[in-house]
Amino acid sequence: MTLKPCSKIFIIGLPRTGTTSISVALLEKGFKVAHTAFTQRTFELAEVISDCPCFSDYQQLDRLFPGSKFVYLQRELSLWLPSMQRLLSKMAPHLQPKTGHFNPVLKRSFEQTFELSRINVITDEHLRYCYNNHQKQVETYFKNRQDLLSINISEPRSLATLMRFLEVDGEHSDENNQAFPHLNQGSQVSNWKAYKHKNKISSLSAGKNHRKFFDYQI
Numbered sequence: 491m492t493l494k495p496c497s498k499i500f501i502i503g504l505p506r507t508g509t510t511s512i513s514v515a516l517l518e519k520g521f522k523v524a525h526t527a528f529t530q531r532t533f534e535l536a537e538v539i540s541d542c543p544c545f546s547d548y549q550q551l552d553r554l555f556p557g558s559k560f561v562y563l564q565r566e567l568s569l570w571l572p573s574m575q576r577l578l579s580k581m582a583p584h585l586q587p588k589t590g591h592f593n594p595v596l597k598r599s600f601e602q603t604f605e606l607s608r609i610n611v612i613t614d615e616h617l618r619y620c621y622n623n624h625q626k627q628v629e630t631y632f633k634n635r636q637d638l639l640s641i642n643i644s645e646p647r648s649l650a651t652l653m654r655f656l657e658v659d660g661e662h663s664d665e666n667n668q669a670f671p672h673l674n675q676g677s678q679v680s681n682w683k684a685y686k687h688k689n690k691i692s693s694l695s696a697g698k699n700h701r702k703f704f705d706y707q708i
Contacts, residue, residue, distance in 0.1 A: 498533075498555045499656065501540030502548045503563025504603070504624055506573040508643040509541040510682050512563065515649060517687045519658060524691040525682045528595045530704050531697030543599040543704075545624065549631060559656065562628050564642040567618060574621075575612045578604070593693075595703055 499521070501509055513525045516538050524536035526543075533539065544551065548560060584590040585597055585606055600606055604620050611617075632638035639655040641648045 497557035497559070498536070498551070499538040499559050499561065500544045500548060500551055500555075501538065501561050501563065502544045502628060503540075503561070503565075504545050504570075504574075504621065505541060506570055506577055507563035507565040509563065511643055512561070512652070513538065513540045513682065514685060514687075515652075517685075517689045519653070520689065522689045522691050524693055524695075526596065526693040527691075528593045528693050528703055529695055529697070530699050530702055531695040532691055532693055533704055534697065535695055536691040542596045546599040546602045548628070558637070560632065560638045561652065561655070562625075562638060562640040564625075564640055565644075566642075567621060570621060571614055571617055574617055578612050582606075593703075 499516070501512055503509055510525060513523045517523050521538045522536050523538040523540070524532050526541045527533055527536060527539045528543075552558065552560070581592070581600075584592040585600055587597065587601075590597060603624060604611060604617070608616065628638070639652065641651055643649070
């Protein structure tokens with residue numbers, strides 16, 4: 491698939507909504523995919539970027555990469571809440587502003603979306619608020635636009651819906667019978683690292699600015 495100059499595909503669903511599964515599916519369709527992106531070079535190389543920082547920074551990315559398409563991932567709250575609680579419990583020590591070893595872009599993105607500085611951030615009430623607030627903000631921002639697709643990847647024919655939205659050539663009618671790969675189920679959170687594919691783009695790709703964090707110059 492060849493995109494317009496400077497245009498990208500941004501997966502802006504929250505963590506644990508299927509960002510790894512959709513990333514792998516698009517790798518298999520021939521796209522160059524980065525699951526998380528932290529450097530300028532990664533944004534240059536990848537055709538598809540998912541997860542962090544896309545779910546928090548989609549408005550800036552929309553302005554930086556005109557003509558791009560955006561995919562919002564839905565998931566039933568009854569499934570998303572316990573999955574997100576497990577993830578945040580595991581990530582919490584590494585997301586600390588001063589002592590955590592995670593990438594600064596990832597820390598900022600999570601803080602902006604989940605308000606990690608608050609007490610009891612992994613309660614059902616707080617995470618439900620974060621999910622609904624993010625969804626409302628996305629819907630408001632893209633209202634009356636045609637460049638956003640909202641899907642639940644567990645629903646039948648959602649992959650075919652995605653392919654039509656991306657205008658991928660050469661798809662056949664049996665696409666309706668295909669499904670997204672089910673990855674990062676249960677407590678698994680690192681299947682992307684283990685998945686080998688020639689089209690994978692590193693989150694920390696180095697370019698002329700070395701591994702400089704991606705900053706917005708609009």
